[in-house]
Amino acid sequence: MRELASAHLSSCIRVLRRLSTGRRQLALIRGRLDRFPCPAPTGTPELQDRELLAESDVPSLLAALAPAAGESLDGLQLRSTAIRSGNGTATLHLLHHQLYRPGAEDPLVSLVEKVIEPSPERSRTYLWAQEALVYAERERFEAARGVRLPECYGLSFTGRRIHLYIEDLGGCTPPRSWRQLLRSAEALGRFGAWAAGAKLWKTPWLPRSVESKGIFPVRWRRVEKGLERLGVRPSGAAQFLEGCRLVNRSPIAQEVARSSPKTLVHLDAHPGNILLPKNGEAPYLLDWANIARGRLGDDLLRLAAPRKYLLHQGSGLKSFLAMEAALLKDYLEGVRAEEAMPTTDEVRAYFYLRSLLASVRWLERGASISSFFGALKPGEQERRLARMEELLLLQKERVMETLSI
Secondary structure (H helix, E strand, O other): OHHHHHHHHHHHHHHOOOOHHHHHHHHHHHOOHHHOOOOOOOOOOEEOOHHHHOOOOHHHHHHHHHHHHOOOOOOOEEEEEEEEEOOOOOEEEEEEEEEEOOOOOOOOEEEEEEEEOOOOOOOOOOHHHHHHHHHHOHHHHOOOOOOEOOOEEEEEEEOOEEEEEEEOOOOOEOOOOHHHHHHHHHHHHHHHHHHHHOOHHHOOOOOOOHHHHOOOOOOHHHHHHHHHHHOOOHHHHHHHHHHHHHHHHOHHHHHHHOOOOEEEEOOOOOHHHEEEOOOOOOOEEOOOOOOEEEEOOOOHHHHOOHHHHHHHOOOOHHHHHHHHHHHHHHHHHHHHOOOOOOOOHHHHHHHHHHHHHHHHHHHHOOOOOHHHOOOOOOOHHHHHHHHHHHHHHHHHHHHHHHOOO
């Protein structure tokens, strides 16, 4: 079975050979297939939900389930359900598989299958390989503090599709309450500080983070068009652009961008990728495809994403700013929990700068707002956009004040 996986991987590498960064990750995965054991299962269970299983790699799925079952699969029942399908990303499906003894209410074993199909037309099609490398080199994270990785039971290939078989964390829940979000922020800070101390940012196959390319490597005309799309008043747009250009030319800003300690960053730590155990132990962090070299403060950006709260949820600006401040406070407490970490003033200043940079890049990409608004009451969309405009100006002023520009 491993020879078959290697053949499929070779085909995948040929499809993606034009991606220089991707080739490196893919080649490393080929050399680490032995980290994903694929013992041939004994027996065959009754396959229910056959239509859904057409999306799976059934032989490899059974090989991943068999060791945990600890017995022959003959006479057992395999039940499968779709957690998510077709969300517009390279992940085609998330499938939940459970093995049952006949008549049993509770499953004997269960796992989640992640079905990925990279598109050669997209950039960064190698991201799945980065997630697989995290699992293949799990020993790097065994001593991690703050967060945990789920187990990965196997990796297989069918054509251009990749299948990852990951631990089912059904007893855990994403952070929903204020207290749970703060707990998540503290965990991210602690993990980032631990990874900085362990120098995980030196992992050779990690790509560069976005901040390494400069402060604002943007096309300003596109930012102007993004402001227009948001409906920002001309006077407000002029203030925002003038302030951002001053920051962009500031040597102090360049210094702040490099002052926060280097670390390994997850870069997709939104609440949907964090699962909290009910027993209060360290949370699990999912979906490691976007990991990169970065700095302390980067991983708080997705947890405290203003567009989600102001545009999608319709939160008030005052409420969002209070939440952002509380999340930053607990994140910094997590950083301070690790010994040999420098003062957190640099991390705070860096977070303010990166928050502004994230907004600038969103504007540069066109400031798409269609996904944030459903059937809103008359005037509600305008109110939410007005709050976003106010936040943009506040982010700019906050950075200029922090840097004394």
